Amino acid sequence: MIRDLLKYVIMFVILVLLQALLLNNIQFSGYVNPYLYVLFILLLPFETPRYLLLFLGFFLGLSIDIFSNTPGMHASATTFMAFLRPSTIDLISSRDNIDANSSPRLTLMGFGWFMRYTLLLVVAHHLFLFFVEAFSLNAFIHTLTRSLLSAAFTILLIIISQFLIFKE
C-alpha cells in the first residue's frame, strides 16, 4: 500500500516535470502539442474514491498550470477528465472483468480495452482544454483540428510509454 502510494507520488512528479520541461516545448507547426501528463489520471487504481479522483485531477492540472503560466486552464480540463473516468470505465467494460484491487494497465486489461479507454478520455480532455484555451467557438474547425491532432500524438506517447516502462 505504502509502496503503491510512493509509486504514484513519484509518477506524479515525473509526469509534471516531463510535461513542463520537455513536452511543453514541443509544438509541431503550431498545431500539435502532446499532453502526456494525463497518463497519471488514466493509471490510478480502479478503487480510487471518486472525490479523490477529482481532487487529484484538479491538482495535477493546477501543477501544470503553474509551470505553463495558465492558471485554471489545465486544472479545469483535467478535472473534467477525472469526472468522466468512472462512467467511461463502466461504459467500456463489463463488471466481472475488473479486479477492484488492480489498476488500468495495458498488460492487465488488454490492448483493445486500454486503447478505447485512453482514446475516449484523452480526446475528451484535449477538446475541453483547447476550447477553454480558445475561449470561443469562432475558429471551431481550427480548434477541433488542433485538439484532435494533439490527442493523437498524446495517445501515441501513452501507448509507447506502456510498452517501455510499465511492462512489469
Next chain:
Amino acid sequence: MRSLLQFLARHYFVFLFLALEVVSLILIVNYNNFQRVKFLNSSNWVSASLFEASSNLTNYFQLRKINDELAAENAELQTKLQKLEVVEIFSRRDTTLNRDTTYRFIPARIINNSVNKQYNYVTMNKGRLDGIEQDMGIVGPHGVVGVVTNVTDHYSSGPSILNKRWRVSAKIKKNNYFGSLSWSGDNHEYAQLNEIPFHVELAAGDTIITSGYSSIFPEGIMLGVIDDFNHDSGANFYKIKIRLSTNFKTITHVQLVKNNFLEEQINLEDQNTND
C-alpha cells in the same frame, strides 16, 4: 432540509466536479489576460446589443422627424453640390479632387447617448469591421458631435462635445480668429469659446465653425452661433457663450469622419517638436 442534504450527498460527485470547475473558471478569468479580455469584451457586447435594441425601438417613434432632418440635409447638400459644380468648371479639376479625398465619411447611428453628466459619451453602431478607427470625428446633420476614442469590432464610442475633458479647435467664420470650444458642464444647449482676444470684433449671432487645425475634423463644420459675450476686467480674452447647433437630446444619425492623411500629418508635426 434533510432531503436536501441527502440529495447533495447522493450527487456529491457531480457537485464537487462543478465546484472545482467554477474554481478553475475563476482562476482562468482572473489571471489569464487573453481570456479576461474575451470575457469582458463579450459582456461589453451584451450591453452594447441591449443598447442597440432599445434604440431600435425608440428610433421607430422618431422616424418622421428623422426623415425631415435627412430631407433637409439632402437639400442643403444638393445646394452645396450645385455651387461646387460651378466652381469646378472654373478651377483646375485635379487639385480640387485631390483635396476632397482627404476626408471620408461613414454613416452610423447613435445607440447610446447622455446629456446630463459632466462627462457625456456617445456610442455608435459601427465598429472596426466597418472601417472605424480611433480619432475619427463624429459629425451630425447640424454639426460636430464628438470624437471616437474606443473601437470594438461592431461598436465605437467616445466623448461628445458635452464632455468636460474634450475640447475642439474652433474659429469665427467671418474673420477666421480661432480658439477652443469647451463645455462647462451645466447646460447641454450651450458651450464656451475660449482664447479669443479683445480686439476682435464680435456680434451675437456670429457663426462658429471648426478650424481644421485639429486634423480630426475638416474645416468649416458647424459648431454653433454666438449667444452672448463679455469680458471680465483683468482678463485677456473674451468670455463667449455659444449656442450649440446640434441638439444632443434628439440626435440619432451621424457620420464618422476619417482623415486619410492623419498619420502623415502627425508624423510631420512630430518632427517639429523634436527640435
